[in-house]
Structure formats: C-alpha cells, structure tokens
Amino acid sequence: MPSMSSARLAALTVAAVCSAAAVVPTIVFPTPAHADSVRIHDIQGTTRISPYAGQKVADVAGIVTAVRTYGSSRGFWMQDPSPDDDPATSEGVFVFTSSTPKVAVGDSVTVTGTVSEFVPGGASSGNQSVTEITKPSVTTVSTGNAVPAPVVLDEKSVPDEYAPTGDTAAAGSINGLTLAPSTYALDYYESLGGMNVQVADARVITATDPYSELWVTVKPHEHPSRRGGTVYGSYDARNSGRLQIQSLGSTADFPTANVGDTLEGTTTGPLDFNQFGGYTLVASALGTLHSGGLERETTKKQSRDELAVATYNVENLDPGDSTFDKHAAAIVNNLRSPDIVSLEEIQDDNGAADDGTVDASETVNKLIDAIVAAGGPRYDWRSIDPVDDQDGGEPGGNIRQVFLFDPERVSFVDRAGGDSTTAVGVTKVHGKAQLTASPGRIAPTDAAWSNSRKPLAGEFVFRGRTVFVIANHLNSKGGDQGLTAQYQPPVRSSEIQRHAQATVVNAFVKDILSAQKNADVIALGDMNDFEFSDTAKILEGDGELWSAIKSLPRSERYTYDYQGNEQVLDQILISPAIRRGCDFEYDSVHINSEFSDQISDHDPQVLRFRP
Structure with a gap:
C-alpha cells in the first residue's frame, strides 16, 4: 500500500479541497443492512490496533470531514456525529480510496471495506499504525450536512x-x-x-x-x-x-x-x-x-587576549552550492570571525559525484575567499582527506572536518605523519603534551569509526600557550525510533556506535592530560547527541572534559530544532584547565535552526577563553 500523507509525498501542485456546502440540520443515515452494523468507534476500539483489523466491515456510517485529493494516499476522513461515551475510542477514520475520492465535505456516507493497520515508513520504522478502511465501496446518502465540531x-x-x-x-x-x-x-x-x-x-x-x-x-x-x-x-x-x-x-x-x-x-x-x-x-x-519578529543572533567579539573557538556544521557544503556568501557573512558578522573554526560537513570538490575524488581544496578555498570578501580575515586551514566512501554522509560527498584559523591571531603546529589511516598519538616532551602528528586523525581504523567521520586533532598556539583542539562529527541519530513510536521508550540504536566513538575520544583526551595535567583541550563539533545524554557523559568521563553549553541557562541550551523540540547536538567540551575559574564565555549563536530560510540546520557555537 502506498505511504501516508506527509507533504513530502504530495505533488507540487495540489487540487483544492472541496468546501462544505450549506448546513442541513438533519443527518440522514440509511437503515442498517443488519442489526449489528459496525460504528467507527467500534473499528477504532480502545487500543491502537483495531479489533476489526483484517476484517471486512459493511455500512459504516459517517460525515465526510476532509478530503485528500493529492499524493499517494488519496482518500477522505469521516466522523460519526453520534459519539459513544468512551473517551478512548476515536469517532473518526481515514478511508483510503487510492484515487481521487468522489465525495465532498459534509456528505453523509456509508462505507463497506476492509479494516487495515497501515504503518507509515514500514514496520522496521517502529512507527505506530494508522487504522484505515481500504478497498472501499462508498455510498453517498445525503449532502450538505454539518461537519462535527472540532x-x-x-x-x-x-x-x-x-x-x-x-x-x-x-x-x-x-x-x-x-x-x-x-x-x-x-x-x-x-x-x-x-x-x-x-x-x-x-x-x-x-x-x-x-x-x-x-x-x-x-x-x-x-x-x-x-x-x-x-x-x-x-x-x-x-x-x-x-x-x-x-x-x-x-x-x-x-x-x-x-x-x-x-x-x-x-x-x-x-x-x-x-x-x-x-x-x-x-x-x-x-x-x-x-510574525514574532525573530532576528538572527550576533555573538560578542573576542578581546585581544581571548581565544575564540567555534564549531559550525555547514551541511554538505560543496563548490556547487549557492550558500558560500551566506556562510561567510555568518562567520564574519554573526560569529565575529573566531580565531579557530571547526567546520563539519565539508564535502569534496565535486560534491555528491561518486568518482573517487576526495580532495576538498576547492570547497574550502571558496569559503575562505567568501569570508575575505565579507570583510573577514584570510583564514588558513588544515584537514586530512578521508579514504573514498569510508566516512559516511551523502554518498560520494566524502564529508570531513576542517580547521580554519586566523594566522594573524593563532598559529598551527604542523607536525608530519598524519594521514587518513594513521592514528595520531600523544607524547611528553619537556614536561608538556605533544601530538605525534598535527593534524592527525584519532584511531581512524578503529571499528568505532566504521562508515563515520574520524576525529581530527590539531595543535594550536595562542600567545605562547598550546591549545589542543579535536574536531568531531559523531555517528548520526538516523535510524533511532521517533518519540511517537509504538515502542516506549523509543529505541536509540545509533547510540551503540556513538558511545564507542565517545569512549575513543575520551581516552585520547586522557592521554593528553596524563602527559600534561593542565593542558588546554577542546573537543568540539557535531556530537549528534544531547548534553544530558550518555554520549556526553562518556565524553566527559571522570572530569577530563565538560560540555560548556551547560554553562548557559536551560532556556538557551539548543543548537538544533527537530519536530518542535529545540535540542543540543553541537557541543564544545573543555578540559579542567579551561573550566577552572570559569574564565570563559559560551554562546550558542542562533542563526539557523529557528528560521525557515536557514543555510544550515545547525546553529554554530562559540567559546571564548584566556589560555
């Protein structure tokens, strides 16, 4: 059976719904063919599954309340104007006709057909089912009746x-x-x-x-x-x-x-x-x-002795996109040109074309040029190309994390040895932690990163102080059951891999802090999980890191807006040396998630602190 009524499945041009005709106070139903005719509330029952599921029902009476004439789930809703006294039983039902219905709002009809339980998205989605009458034979008894009050x-x-x-x-x-x-x-x-x-x-x-x-x-x-x-x-x-x-x-x-x-x-x-x-x-x-008059936010400019570090998911950016100028304006004007920007979802130079291309120089340099044109600094950048088609995301896109940094404000410590498959390590040199490669990827061959983005680690120096930055894009929540699933609580299957990834990242941070207890370490990016989640707790460990978005009031803790829930997916976690003394400022800069004309579905985050 075709899928249900999401606008995603509707045709671009949709016929108008028939409007109700003049109200007729008397509703006429035919004499039932048999004494035990089934009513709509009988079909709906007191649970989510109809007691008549799979059975044929005859002469089910109702008033047509709405008609769907478009998409793959054409049909109409009807409602019994004489409800029973049980609040658990619905008085409405959808009649799936497959073709354009020949009824109008206000028609009094009887329907003979088969009761079906349709699961939008299929059984594997875990969704609840919709009770419908399918393969219907519809008889119009009268027209122009009053629709039951909503x-x-x-x-x-x-x-x-x-x-x-x-x-x-x-x-x-x-x-x-x-x-x-x-x-x-x-x-x-x-x-x-x-x-x-x-x-x-x-x-x-x-x-x-x-x-x-x-x-x-x-x-x-x-x-x-x-x-x-x-x-x-x-x-x-x-x-x-x-x-x-x-x-x-x-x-x-x-x-x-x-x-x-x-x-x-x-x-x-x-x-x-x-x-x-x-x-x-x-x-x-x-x-x-x-209109509520909502405006995009602008963060505060960092002071001369503050290091500003940001994370920004730019949503599958490739050279063919038209959003470069808008992303650049956001970085320059709304984020106030942070010293370091961790970008997630930078695609290779031909985007989703799956031809073996992995280099992203054109993508990154086009963004850097746009930032300069917007009045910002000429950022330098570092990244490591992934192995083709091994890091998930849009097929052929080869998304990866990229460090942008303002060379007038911060320097990058280049240390050879980092590539797509070689794991970066930590050594202790003259009492200080040091990466074996910079940039380097954390445990890229570990099973935790199968078909997922590998973290990118880099060493930066600001005013003589070394700062370790780890750019992340953890496993997507795709595949998790929805909040309205038939399984409660919903199963969050994507957590299994994400927890393994968080364990690897935390272990790497432990290595840095073991070598240098007071090291400034930042793990940031699209963590694809909430600040209260077990993923965040694993990343934080025994105090090795702390999610700085928790420094904000609860009413401001969100970076993403999904199905009416403003939530945290993007985080910046900081080591004790940064957190100690609370000498930092955190800002979730709301420029995308709340707007219909968003250029990304994520809001960027900015941390300002004095190393």
Whole structure:
C-alpha cells in the first residue's frame, strides 16, 4: 500500500479541497443492512490496533470531514456525529480510496471495506499504525450536512505525561495497551485519530520546512526557550504540546513561519499520523500568520587576549552550492570571525559525484575567499582527506572536518605523519603534551569509526600557550525510533556506535592530560547527541572534559530544532584547565535552526577563553 500523507509525498501542485456546502440540520443515515452494523468507534476500539483489523466491515456510517485529493494516499476522513461515551475510542477514520475520492465535505456516507493497520515508513520504522478502511465501496446518502465540531487541543486538554511504558511481553510495544487519554499525551492524540481537531493562536516552535510543514505548541508555557521555541531538556521531558501542521489543500499559500511566530485564530482539520512527524493536524483551515519578529543572533567579539573557538556544521557544503556568501557573512558578522573554526560537513570538490575524488581544496578555498570578501580575515586551514566512501554522509560527498584559523591571531603546529589511516598519538616532551602528528586523525581504523567521520586533532598556539583542539562529527541519530513510536521508550540504536566513538575520544583526551595535567583541550563539533545524554557523559568521563553549553541557562541550551523540540547536538567540551575559574564565555549563536530560510540546520557555537 502506498505511504501516508506527509507533504513530502504530495505533488507540487495540489487540487483544492472541496468546501462544505450549506448546513442541513438533519443527518440522514440509511437503515442498517443488519442489526449489528459496525460504528467507527467500534473499528477504532480502545487500543491502537483495531479489533476489526483484517476484517471486512459493511455500512459504516459517517460525515465526510476532509478530503485528500493529492499524493499517494488519496482518500477522505469521516466522523460519526453520534459519539459513544468512551473517551478512548476515536469517532473518526481515514478511508483510503487510492484515487481521487468522489465525495465532498459534509456528505453523509456509508462505507463497506476492509479494516487495515497501515504503518507509515514500514514496520522496521517502529512507527505506530494508522487504522484505515481500504478497498472501499462508498455510498453517498445525503449532502450538505454539518461537519462535527472540532475537538479543541489546548494546554488543559493535553496531558503533561507523554507516553506509557511499553508492554515488556510485547517487546516494549504500546499497541496492545488500553488507551488512557486523560493520562498520556500519545494516548490522547490516538483517541482522536482521524477526528476533526482544532488549535487556536498557536505559537510556532519549528519553522516552516521545504515540505510545507511546521510545528506549533498548544502549551505555550511548556519548557519555553527565550526566543519562542520549546526546549528538549531531558528524556523525561518530551514536550507533549508539540504538534505538526500540514496543509490539506494547496501548499502554495502555506505560511512561511519562523520560531516565535503565531498562527492567529483557529487552525482546523483531521488529526493524522505520518512517517515524518507522528501526529499531525492536516489543516483544511489555517490560522493567519503573525510574525514574532525573530532576528538572527550576533555573538560578542573576542578581546585581544581571548581565544575564540567555534564549531559550525555547514551541511554538505560543496563548490556547487549557492550558500558560500551566506556562510561567510555568518562567520564574519554573526560569529565575529573566531580565531579557530571547526567546520563539519565539508564535502569534496565535486560534491555528491561518486568518482573517487576526495580532495576538498576547492570547497574550502571558496569559503575562505567568501569570508575575505565579507570583510573577514584570510583564514588558513588544515584537514586530512578521508579514504573514498569510508566516512559516511551523502554518498560520494566524502564529508570531513576542517580547521580554519586566523594566522594573524593563532598559529598551527604542523607536525608530519598524519594521514587518513594513521592514528595520531600523544607524547611528553619537556614536561608538556605533544601530538605525534598535527593534524592527525584519532584511531581512524578503529571499528568505532566504521562508515563515520574520524576525529581530527590539531595543535594550536595562542600567545605562547598550546591549545589542543579535536574536531568531531559523531555517528548520526538516523535510524533511532521517533518519540511517537509504538515502542516506549523509543529505541536509540545509533547510540551503540556513538558511545564507542565517545569512549575513543575520551581516552585520547586522557592521554593528553596524563602527559600534561593542565593542558588546554577542546573537543568540539557535531556530537549528534544531547548534553544530558550518555554520549556526553562518556565524553566527559571522570572530569577530563565538560560540555560548556551547560554553562548557559536551560532556556538557551539548543543548537538544533527537530519536530518542535529545540535540542543540543553541537557541543564544545573543555578540559579542567579551561573550566577552572570559569574564565570563559559560551554562546550558542542562533542563526539557523529557528528560521525557515536557514543555510544550515545547525546553529554554530562559540567559546571564548584566556589560555
């Protein structure tokens, strides 16, 4: 069966949804063909799996509330205007027609078909299933009927607790558990699946993406960030007020929103579930966008005796991209030209073309030239080319970390011997730690780095003081189960490799600190994990490192915005010598993650300190 209703799967041009006709107060249903006709709430049942799954049902009655005429999941939603008294049973259901439906909003219909449980993304995704009626035979009984009033989703109606714990007998699945809609947010949303719902004056917490989707919160006071988002601060605080919004009609007029904007008035439509965001309000009527006036941040310029070190994921940058001038302007104007910039996701000179090219000189020099044109310094740079197609990322792109540094402010210690497969080590010379190669890669042949980026280590000197910098891009979270998965708590399978990588990096830092207890060491980059995660704890070890983003107020701890949760993926971890005395400043510079016109999906981070 084709996939469900994400806007990613919709055609670029979408037919408009039929509008409701004049209201007729009397709803006419036919006499049931048999006394025990099945109602929608019977089909939905009190768990996530229909008691009628796989069975044929006849003469299921309802009012058409919305019609989807586009994409690979065409059909319509219908709702029983005479609900039962069980809050666990939904009164709405999606009827999958596969072709353009021949019904209109307000039609009273009966449907005969097969009840199916469709899993968006397939069973391996771990997603919940959507109860549908498939292979339908549809009879229109009357037209122009009133659509059942939408259920209002707000701070009072949605529970704070997010999800029940899965049944251990079913390997952690919540599918067989009886819904508790007054206790768990996921159960509440499930009990409304397929029904007409509404949000009012909803604040945007994830900006509009290229697929015409955004996220709002129905709980404006739930872990708010200083700039209007919702912060994801622990595994136990998954923010139950988050809800994805798509358009049921043409996406041409979908609002281009940033975090902190508001959809004023009401946004109404059926509550769906899809592969790319879980529970989604597919709006037949959208609120009016009101701008919150969010502006990009600018960090403070480092003083003469401060070293400024930054990390910035530039999202698969290659010479064919049109974002060089924008990245350069961000580095010069928003980051204030840091002395050292660790770049992640620098691709080779022909991008995704998979022809054996690994050199990235053209990519890096094009960015350096753009920085100069923007009024910044002419950075020098160091990196090590990966082995072709061995470091993950976009196939053929050969992404890697690159050090930019301002030679007028800081010098790089070049020490021969580093290459794509040779491991850098640590020695002790005249009582000081020293890398055996600079730049060098940390344990590049270790299994921890299979199909993943290898850390790049370098030795820098600022005002006579050596600073060791380790640039990282740890294993992606891709493949982890979503927060709305049928398995609770969701399985985070990507952690296995990331934990192994963090162990290797921490061991390398230990080697430096064993050789020189007071060494200035910075491990930074796209760690692909949260500041409260076990990955961060492994990196920090027994005090060898500390994630400096934890020096910020909780409302400012985020570098990325995913499905309505502002979260930390990028980190700068510092050794005790830097942390001691708190003589440092940390800034997560929000220039991308909250904006619809982002040039990267990550916000850069800047650390300023006096070595």
